[in-house]
Every structure is written in structure tokens, then in C-alpha cells.
Amino acid sequence: MASDNPEFEQLVNRGYAHGFVTDIDSDTIPPGLNEDVIRMISAKKKEPEFLLNWRLRAYEHWLTMKEPNWAHLHHTPIDYQAISYFSAPKSRDDAPKSLDEVDPKLLETYEKLGIPLHERARLAGVAVDAVFDSVSVATTFKGKLAKAGVIFCSFSEAVQLHPELIERYLGKVVPYTDNYFATLNSAVFTDGSFVFIPKGVRCPLELSTYFRINAANTGQFERTLIVAEEGSHVSYLEGCTAPMRDENQLHAAVVELIAMDDAEIKYSTVQNWYPGDEEGRGGIYNFVTKRGDCAGRNSKISWTQVETGSAITWKYPSCILRGDNSVGEFYSVAVTNNMQQADTGTKMVHIGKNTSSTIVSKGISAGRAQSSYRGLVQVMAGAEGARNHTQCDSLLMGDKCGAHTFPYIEVKNPSARVEHEATTSKIGEDQLFYCRQRGISEEDAVNMIVNGFCKEVFKELPMEFAVEAQNLLCVSLEGAVG
Amino acid sequence: MLKIDNLHARVEGREILKGLSLTIGEGEVHAIMGPNGSGKSTLVQVLAGRDDYQVTSGSVTFLGKNLLDLAPEERAHEGLFLAFQYPVEIPGVNNTYLLKAALNSMRKHRGESDLDAVEFLALIRDKMKLMEMDASFLNRGVNEGFSGGEKKRNEILQMAVLEPRLALLDETDSGLDIDALKVVANGVNSLRSADRSIVMVTHYQRLLDYIEPDFVHVLSAGRIIRSGDKSLALELERRGYDWVLKEALEESQA
Ligand SMILES: Nc1ncnc2c1ncn2[C@@H]1O[C@H](COP(=O)(O)OP(=O)(O)OP(=O)(O)O)[C@@H](O)[C@H]1O
Ligand SMILES: [Mg+2]
Numbered sequence: 046m047a048s049d050n051p052e053f054e055q056l057v058n059r060g061y062a063h064g065f066v067t068d069i070d071s072d073t074i075p076p077g078l079n080e081d082v083i084r085m086i087s088a089k090k091k092e093p094e095f096l097l098n099w100r101l102r103a104y105e106h107w108l109t110m111k112e113p114n115w116a117h118l119h120h121t122p123i124d125y126q127a128i129s130y131f132s133a134p135k136s137r138d139d140a141p142k143s144l145d146e147v148d149p150k151l152l153e154t155y156e157k158l159g160i161p162l163h164e165r166a167r168l169a170g171v172a173v174d175a176v177f178d179s180v181s182v183a184t185t186f187k188g189k190l191a192k193a194g195v196i197f198c199s200f201s202e203a204v205q206l207h208p209e210l211i212e213r214y215l216g217k218v219v220p221y222t223d224n225y226f227a228t229l230n231s232a233v234f235t236d237g238s239f240v241f242i243p244k245g246v247r248c249p250l251e252l253s254t255y256f257r258i259n260a261a262n263t264g265q266f267e268r269t270l271i272v273a274e275e276g277s278h279v280s281y282l283e284g285c286t287a288p289m290r291d292e293n294q295l296h297a298a299v300v301e302l303i304a305m306d307d308a309e310i311k312y313s314t315v316q317n318w319y320p321g322d323e324e325g326r327g328g329i330y331n332f333v334t335k336r337g338d339c340a341g342r343n344s345k346i347s348w349t350q351v352e353t354g355s356a357i358t359w360k361y362p363s364c365i366l367r368g369d370n371s372v373g374e375f376y377s378v379a380v381t382n383n384m385q386q387a388d389t390g391t392k393m394v395h396i397g398k399n400t401s402s403t404i405v406s407k408g409i410s411a412g413r414a415q416s417s418y419r420g421l422v423q424v425m426a427g428a429e430g431a432r433n434h435t436q437c438d439s440l441l442m443g444d445k446c447g448a449h450t451f452p453y454i455e456v457k458n459p460s461a462r463v464e465h466e467a468t469t470s471k472i473g474e475d476q477l478f479y480c481r482q483r484g485i486s487e488e489d490a491v492n493m494i495v496n497g498f499c500k501e502v503f504k505e506l507p508m509e510f511a512v513e514a515q516n517l518l519c520v521s522l523e524g525a526v527g
Numbered sequence: 528m529l530k531i532d533n534l535h536a537r538v539e540g541r542e543i544l545k546g547l548s549l550t551i552g553e554g555e556v557h558a559i560m561g562p563n564g565s566g567k568s569t570l571v572q573v574l575a576g577r578d579d580y581q582v583t584s585g586s587v588t589f590l591g592k593n594l595l596d597l598a599p600e601e602r603a604h605e606g607l608f609l610a611f612q613y614p615v616e617i618p619g620v621n622n623t624y625l626l627k628a629a630l631n632s633m634r635k636h637r638g639e640s641d642l643d644a645v646e647f648l649a650l651i652r653d654k655m656k657l658m659e660m661d662a663s664f665l666n667r668g669v670n671e672g673f674s675g676g677e678k679k680r681n682e683i684l685q686m687a688v689l690e691p692r693l694a695l696l697d698e699t700d701s702g703l704d705i706d707a708l709k710v711v712a713n714g715v716n717s718l719r720s721a722d723r724s725i726v727m728v729t730h731y732q733r734l735l736d737y738i739e740p741d742f743v744h745v746l747s748a749g750r751i752i753r754s755g756d757k758s759l760a761l762e763l764e765r766r767g768y769d770w771v772l773k774e775a776l777e778e779s780q781a
Contacts, residue, residue: 474579475615479669482575482611483629483685484603484636493628497619497668 076129080104083232086130090201090235093208096215103221103231110225123295123330130233130266186250193249195279196241200268203239210241214272218301218338218365226297226359227334230266234299237267242277242308251507253282269300273308275341280311282510298333306341306368313506314350315514316358335362339371339400347374349505351514352389353382361419363392366400366428373402376502380518381414381446390419390451395431395461404435407499409518410446417449424461431458437467440498442491444471492519528553528724529574529594529693534585536573543569545749546585551693554721558735558760559728561746562768567728568612570746571695575609576602590692603629604636606692610682610699612728617669622681625669626651626688633689654687657717659710675702683714694718696727700734712737732764745771 083104087097112123190197196207204211221231242248273279302310316331337346348362364373375391393402408416416439424431439448450467472494480490496503496515503511529551536544543566551557559567573580574587576599587594590605597605617625630650631641642650655662658680670678679699686694696715700708715725715738727738735743735757743759744751745768752775753759763771 473615476617478575478577478599479611479615479617480625480629481599482603482609483625483689484600484632485625485628486600486632489628489632493620493625494617497617497621500619 077126078104078128078130078233082130086233086235090204092204093212095208095212096204099216099221100232103228104233106222107225107228107232110228112225125229128295130235189249193246194243195246195248195252196239197252198239200234200237200239200270203270207239207241210272211239211270214270214301214303215268216301218303218336219299219334224334226332227299230268230297230299230334234266234268237298238269238271240269240271240279240281242271242273242279244274245276246274247277248279251280251282265296265298267298269298271300271302271310271312273302273304273310273344275305276307277305278309280507281313282507283312283314283316295330296332298335300333300335300362302335302337302346304337304339304341304344304346304368304371307343308341309345309347310337311347311349312337312362313510314348314352315506315510315517316350316352331358331360333358333360335360337362337364337373339364339366339368339373339397341371342368342397343370344368345372345374347372347376347505348391349374349376349502351378351380351499351502351506351510351517353380353517357386358389360389361391363394364402365394365396366402366431367396368400369397370399371397372400374505375402375404375406376505377405378407378409378499378502378514378518379416380409380411381416382411385412385414386416388417388419390417390421392421393423393433395422395424395428395433395458398428399430400428401432402434404433404437405501406435406437407502408437408439408448409442409495409498410439410448411442413445415447415449417451419451419453421453421455422463422465423454424456424458424463426457428458429460431461431463433461433463435463435465437465438498439467439469440472440495441469442472528555528590530586530588531574532586532588534570534573534587535583536569536580536585537583538569538580542583543580543749544573547746547750549744549751551724551726553724554719555742556719556725556727556738556740557742557744558740558757559726559744559746560730560760560763565747566749567746568697569749571609571697571726571728574602574695575599575607600632603689603691604633608686608689608691608694610679610686610694610696612697612701614670614673614678614682616671616673618671620669621665622667622669623647623651623665626685629685630688651688654684657687658684658714660684676704676707679703680707680711683711687714687718690718690723692722693724694726696725698728698730700729700731708733709737732760735760747772747775 080101083100084097087100196203198206216231219227221228240252269283271279271281300312302312304310335348337348339346346364350362352358358379362375364375366373373393375393377389377391379389390406391404393404395402402422404420406418406420408418410416418437418439420435420437422433422435435452437450437452439450441448448469452465452467454463454465456463472491476494477487477490480493481487485493495518499518503514506514531547531549534544534547535542547570559570561567569580573582574594576597582595589602589607592605594602627642627647630647634641651665652662655664660680664677664681667673670681673681679702682699699711703711712734719725727734727740729735740757740760743755743757745753745759745763747768753771
């Protein structure tokens with residue numbers, strides 16, 4: 046069936062054509078970072094000159110920077126020279142060949158999440174090239190988008206097919222000088238996603254990395270760029286799940302969003318990177334820079350995230366509210382269990398008049414996990430009538446975990462209204478007992494209470510994601526109480 | 528139905544129940560009265576299986592089973608219900624959702640299939656009419672922002688839906704206005720039956736005017752120091768607790 050379907054062939058081979066997988070050399074590139082490595086990455090990807098220069102400037106700048114240490118996180122130092130910058134985190138030869146070789150515990154998790162069988166293989170890092178069932182889905186999907194004029198492709202493809210768009214928008218929201226990890230990413234990123242919604246178009250589908258098969262192995266330095274032109278509208282779903290590995294992996298991504306006049310971007314993430322085991326071995330170090338530019342009047346950018354994974358998370362999706370009447374939103378659920386550490390939050394920068402922002406952050410800590418909320422609300426002098434409402438709730442399960450809140454508020458315009466509410470509660474023994482007295486098992490009671498706590502965020506997620514998020518929460522907190 | 532024998536229980540290292548014995552037969556209604564801090568709530572919480580309280584000695588048999596061996600949810604499945612003195616709020620968890628999960632867990636235990644949403648809604652609307660509760664309560668979080676009286680009403684609504692064999696009502700009357708008291712009492716009375724027993728913890732005769740008890744007990748310092756029929760409550764109302772305490776003290780010294 047596969048061989049007489051040319052589109053299938055194309056899909057299967059695309060990863061090889063543009064990526065590093067068939068290129069034997071690339072997989073054996075020695076660890077280490079220097080200018081030559083960056084030139085090599087750029088050359089292998091046949092990048093235009095402007096991009097190479099941009100990478101090199103970023104690299105030069107990175108050399109002058111120091112890793113930030115202000116986050117409430119502890120980890121063994123990352124040796125940047127020990128990382129290989131042009132290969133998948135693990136080469137395909139090392140990946141399990143079939144589901145039989147994958148850790149049963151991971152498979153059990155997928156089963157509980159209700160992830161379809163063929164997807165489980167992909168998520169577990171099994172070396173399958175393309176998934177039969179997804180092929181037809183992916184092609185009809187592409188057709189529908191093309192008709193609407195929407196561009197949705199890998200970053201590498203975009204560099205080849207739409208270099209002018211990349212040159213115009215790349216680094217405009219997160220400049221290569223922005224921060225240590227973003228700068229590193231700018232120098233060495235290997236792939237990612239690109240979305241362009243033309244003027245007045247309402248994207249006919251929820252865009253999801255799920256459909257972009259070749260996104261499976263984009264590696265640890267990916268970039269996402271979404272541009273929504275005047276009056277357009279797009280909802281983008283990012284789902285991340287990483288295979289279980291013993292060593293820690295660095296993941297330093299950059300996401301840039303640009304919304305023009307009257308445009309709206311909704312960006313949802315369900316992040317379930319491998320968090321490490323009960324003892325804190327393995328797991329992803331997740332240092333991500335996500336920023337949206339509400340550049341136009343009446344534009345709106347909304348971040349919704351449910352994070353249950355990663356050993357360490359350092360992440361502050363932000364909105365720059367430049368356009369008058371623009372709106373920024375941040376809805377977040379962050380779950381940390383066992384030895385996980387999370388330092389997340391958001392920044393809302395009010396520049397335009399009558400801009401408004403809403404922050405709802407729900408942190409859940411269990412085991413010996415530590416989670417911090419760090420939020421900055423900044424109202425510039427010209428931001429007449431700016432409004433912000435921040436609500437920041439923490440739920441603790443057990444008494445060995447911690448939650449910390451660091452709200453920073455800077456107001457330079459007296460007409461601004463900024464409200465901050467914060468609560469910390471322990472998952473009530475009282476609440477648990479109440480449910481159990483009504484006949485509900487302890488595990489169901491915990492799930493019920495936690496999901497209730499997160500309700501305000503879940504209702505912002507697209508339907509199918511909300512269900513996944515709820516399941517994810519149940520799985521991550523399994524055995525957290527009792 | 529329930530037999531408590533020489534029950535001792537402690538919390539935070541302090542003994543609260545000090546040899547409490549009490550037997551409750553099928554279909555009986557018992558009232559437990561007693562001064563603040565005497566251990567009434569402790570007793571009902573111990574019976575419901577709250578694990579802050581350690582039972583150090585004594586036994587409790589419920590419908591032929593050793594109650595103390597069972598987890599709280601198992602006790603509930605066997606038909607034990609506690610209407611809490613201070614019902615807890617569970618933000619974001621829908622009142623209807625909790626009740627449906629509770630009922631279905633009971634049904635599952637009895638080997639019955641889950642009620643679907645339509646069947647459940649019909650049932651709960653019926654019970655809400657009984658408790659004269661507004662339908663808007665269905666969509667609110669469990670006890671979230673309920674007034675004191677509304678919480679108590681909600682407890683009896685849950686009892687009406689779950690139809691327990693033994694209901695322990697911990698000061699369900701306190702915080703209720705006069706009309707609400709009548710409604711709640713009505714609800715409880717309509718649930719009286721030959722195979723359902725009720726234990727009411729209360730400070731006031733007023734409740735007993737509406738729900739007539741078969742037995743009245745006085746609990747003091749962790750023990751039942753006097754039992755009688757409904758006339759005992761009337762006497763307490765008139766004379767307070769001092770005389771019972773004094774008589775009990777004399778008895779123990781005699
Ligand atoms: N969790 C606890 N920790 C410490 N002390 C407790 C705890 N629970 C109960 N006690 C103590 O046990 C004693 C009995 O309390 P209990 O709540 O059973 O009294 P009560 O008879 O129900 O009183 P009231 O009429 O005021 O409701 C009190 O002195 C109380 O302070
Ligand atoms: Mg009490």
C-alpha cells in the first residue's frame with residue numbers, strides 16, 4: 046500500500062531530505078560547540094546567508110553571557126561542550142526498534158492517557174518513519190490549509206520556501222540577545238514549526254504538532270514562529286512527550302508569536318516531558334522562552350499550558366501588549382511530583398493604551414517537588430487605562446513539597462489597575478475525608494479535588510486537550526497521597 | 528445495627544473517648560447531647576473512619592462487621608453516612624458531580640450499574656424538591672460559598688440521595704433558621720424507616736420537637752453518663768447539665 050502512494054513516499058522521505066537522519070556524518074558529529082559547528086549546521090540545512098550570520102552573531106553574544114542562576118532551581122551544571130548540536134538527542138540506531146523494547150511503565154502511562162497505539166510508538170521514540178494511519182490525515186490536513194492560504198510547515202521548510210518571511214520576523218519578538226538559553230537556541234536551533242495566517246483568515250483547523258509527523262525528531266533546540274496578520278485567527282496546540290531516558294537532556298526552545306491588528310493567537314501546550322524517576326534520575330531540563338507580541342490594535346494572545354513533565358522547567362510565556370486595546374492571557378497548570386522542580390510564570394508588559402491582561406496560575410506540588418511562580422506585570426508610562434488581574438493558587442500534597450510565589454509589579458502609569466490574589470492550600474485531609482465518607486475512593490477523590498482546583502485553566506483548553514490534560518494530571522499524581 | 532463497646536480513642540496524644548459503650552437497634556433514632564468538647568464529634572468521626580483519631584481499645588460492630596477494620600469509603604459502602612458539623616468546601620468540584628460519583632460508587636458496591644446522567648438528574652431533582660433547594664445548587668462547587676444553613680441542607684440532600692442504613696447527624700440543626708429547621712427535619716423524618724437508624728448530635732430540644740428520638744444520651748468527658756427517653760432531653764433543657772454531671776460523679780464515687 047505504501048509504495049503505490051507517492052504522497053506517503055514523500056512524507057516518509059522528507060525527514061531524510063531535510064534532516065540529519067540519513068546523513069551519516071551528522072549523527073557522528075562530535076559533541077562540542079564552536080563557530081565551525083554552527084557553520085556546519087547552517088550549511089547542511091542549505092540556509093541563506095542572513096540566517097548563518099544571525100546564528101553567528103547569536104553565538105558570539107552567547108559567549109559573553111552567563112547562565113542565569115536566579116531561578117529557584119537546583120541542578121548539576123550543564124556542560125555545553127558535552128552536547129552534540131547536530132543530531133537527535135539519541136540517534137535512531139539507539140532507539141527501540143519496536144514497542145516490545147520500550148519500558149512497560151511508559152507504555153502503561155500512554156495507555157492510561159488513551160493515546161492511540163500507533164502514536165504510542167512515535168512518542169516512545171520507536172524508530173518508525175511514518176505512521177500509516179496518520180498519512181491520509183496529514184495530507185487532507187495540508188490541502189485544507191493550503192486552500193485557506195495558511196502556511197504550516199517545519200521551520201527548515203519555511204527557510205527554503207519562504208525565506209523572506211523568516212528574515213522579516215525571526216528574532217523580532219525574542220531577539221538573539223534575549224537570554225542565555227534563547228541566545229544558545231538562536232545559534233544552534235535545528236528545526237521547529239512555522240505558521241503564517243494571512244490577513245482576514247480564520248484558520249479552518251486547530252493546528253497541532255501532532256499532525257506534523259516530521260516534528261517527532263526536531264531535537265532539543267527547536268523554534269516556533271507564528272505570524273497572524275490583520276484580522277486573522279489561529280489556535281495552535283503543542284503537545285510534548287519525551288521518551289524515558291536515564292540521562293538528563295537539555296531542551297531549550299524558543300517560541301515567537303506576532304499578532305497584528307485585530308488578530309488572535311491561542312497557543313495551548315500540554316507538556317509531559319519525561320520528569321525523571323522517583324529519585325530524580327534522568328528527565329528533561331526544559332528552559333523555554335515563549336513570547337507573544339500583540340503588535341496590532343485589538344490583538345489578543347492567549348497562552349494556556351498544562352505542564353506535568355520535565356525534571357526542571359524554566360519557562361515564562363509572556364505578552365508584549367504594544368497595540369492599543371490589546372489583550373494578553375496566561376492560564377497555567379503546573380504539576381510537580383517526586384524530585385521535579387518548576388520555575389514558571391509569565392510577563393505581561395503593557396505598552397499600548399487600554400491594554401488588559403489576565404493571569405491564572407495553578408501550581409500543584411507533591412512528593413519532594415518544588416514549584417515557583419514568578420510573574421512580572423509591567424505598566425509603562427504611556428499605557429493609559431491598563432488593567433491586570435493575577436490569580437495565583439498553589440496546592441500542596443503532603444508536607445515535603447514546596448510552593449513559592451514571586452510577583453513583581455511595576456507601574457508607571459497612575460491610571461493602571463493591577464490586582465493580585467494568591468492562595469496556598471494543602472490538599473485538605475478534610476476534603477479527602479469528606480469524599481471518602483461519601484464512598485469515593487481516595488484516588489478518585491484526589492483526582493476530583495485536583496481537577497476542581499484546575500478547572501479555570503482546563504476550560505480554556507480545546508475540548509480534546511482538556512480531556513488529555515485531566516488524564517495526564519491523574520497519571521502524574523498517582524500515588525501522591527496515601 | 529451498631530454496637531460500640533468500651534471504645535477508647537485519642538487525638539494528638541490526648542484521650543478523648545474514654546470507654547464509650549452504645550447500642551443502636553434497627554430503625555431507632557438516638558439523640559446524643561453533652562457539653563462542648565465532650566467528644567460528640569470525635570465519636571461520629573471515629574465511627575466514620577477519620578484517621579486523625581486513633582482507636583486504642585474497644586470494638587465497634589456494624590451490621591455484623593468489624594467497623595474499625597474498614598476504610599472510610601468501605602464504611603460508606605456498608606451504609607454509614609455522616610452529616611458533618613462543618614461540611615468542607617471543595618472549590619471547582621461540581622456538587623452534582625460529587626453526588627453522582629458517590630451514588631455510583633455505592634451502586635457499584637451493590638453490584639448495580641451506574642445511573643446515567645438523565646436518571647440521576649431525575650432522582651436528584653426529586654430529592655431537592657424534598658429539601659426545598661434551588662436547582663442552582665446543582666451547578667455550584669461542593670459547598671462553595673454556601674451559607675452555613677445551606678451547607679447543612681446540602682448534607683441532608685446527600686443523605687436522601689445515598690439512602691444510608693445508619694445516618695450520623697452532627698449538629699445538623701445548628702445554623703439553621705426556623706423555617707430551614709422544619710425543612711431539614713421534614714427531610715430526615717421522611718427518611719425514617721424500620722431498617723434505617725439515625726443518630727443525632729444536638730444541643731437543642733428544638734430539633735427533638737421535630738424529630739422525636741427513641742433514646743437520648745448524655746456524653747461527658749468521653750463517656751455516656753446517662754441514657755433515657757425523650758423526657759431526658761426536656762429535663763436537660765430545663766435544668767442544664769450540672770445535675771447529670773454531679774449525679775454521674777457521685778455514682779462513680781459510690
Ligand atoms: N484534631 C484534633 N486535634 C486536637 N484536639 C482535638 C481534635 N479533635 C478534637 N479535639 C479535642 O477533643 C475534644 C472533643 O472534641 P469534639 O469535637 O469531639 O467535641 P464536641 O463534643 O463535638 O463539642 P461541640 O459541642 O463543641 O461540637 C475537644 O477538647 C477538642 O479540642
Ligand atoms: Mg461537635
